[in-house]
Amino acid sequence: MEFSLFNILDILGTAAFAISGALSAMNRRLDLFGIFIIAFVTAIGGGTLRDVLIGNTPVTWMENTLYIYLISVVTMLAILFRNYLNHLKKSLFLFDTIGLGVFTITGVEIGIRNELDPIISIALGGMTGAFGGVIRDILCNEIPVIFRKEEIYATACLVGGLIFVIMHDQDINTDVTYLVTSLTVIILRLLAVKYHITLPDFYPEKEQK
Template sequence: MEILQILSYLGIFVFAVTGVLKARTNRFDLIGAVILSFVMAYGGGTTRDLLIGIRPVNWLSDNFAIIIVLVATVITFFFKLNFKLIKQLLFVTDALGIGFFTVVGLQIALQAGIGEGYALIMGVITATFGGLLADILCNSVPNLMKPGELYATACLIGGALYLGLIFLKINTEISMIVCVLTTATIRIYAIRKKLQLPVV
């Protein structure tokens, strides 16, 4: 199994967990948790595939990925945690998830023949649109649009760094890991330090 597939499965797992944790904070039942888990895990990748013309979309041809979502959902749903710990886990899993999915979405777009600039946008969409759709279903303002989150900004910086490393012919696996860690670190640091872009 190559590293891109591993990162994809890791992203699916942590976003599925994030979806269940979101469902728990909104007091959803098990079906609601499953729906939110699938939306978090597949929303961004599905949007990306539809935009660049990949058919069928990624998850329809990957039974193992669906099993990962279901296992993550069941384990997280029945693993009872206090609210403070849930918020901390949500914080960390979301940061790691956008890191995994930024590099996965970017690399899949590059493999589909998309230019670097638009591939970077596809990486951001892959990383953020699942959370955006889940937030909409939870009837809350998406994190993507909130000041002080640097949600898409972290993905852009991490993805741009990845492209830069590839341009410099740095090992692809190392470049992917650097992208994930950079994206997650920026996201965590921005929230802890309450950094934000200028408000309109």
């Protein structure tokens, strides 16, 4: 495993999602091993779904022990410093957003590497970014993140993925593309929450008499 920017982003995303999982599990008062399990599942969930869908098995985390050690260390740090992450909901949101941004882009990249159609690569990226958080929320009995209207989760993924595909098409330097697009997803979601930007819904005008 050489340490290209792709790998660094992958590690960063894994660590960020592990922290978000650990925070969520501590908040649910799970015990020590419960915290590790939720951290683990959150961190590897998106990549595992991606690998299974494209047929890359055994899945990535099984072929490389780096992931399991990284997640263990990060989870221990999250437990130790839990009182410093005190605005827990804000910390959770921040790490979830970093994970989302980074994993969306690595997912799109892997789709393109596997010669999938660009629009399908964007869908794959969105699933890779979102799935870990969705599992975490289902297991921790929270409303799944994809639901929370104020957070334009999906929109941020799609915009970031689209810019990635366009920049990739223009042969722009790969590392620049990674940084610009990951940051696009992260900043879009942070701004949307800060300024309460939402998209319209389409609730049918009820005629239930």
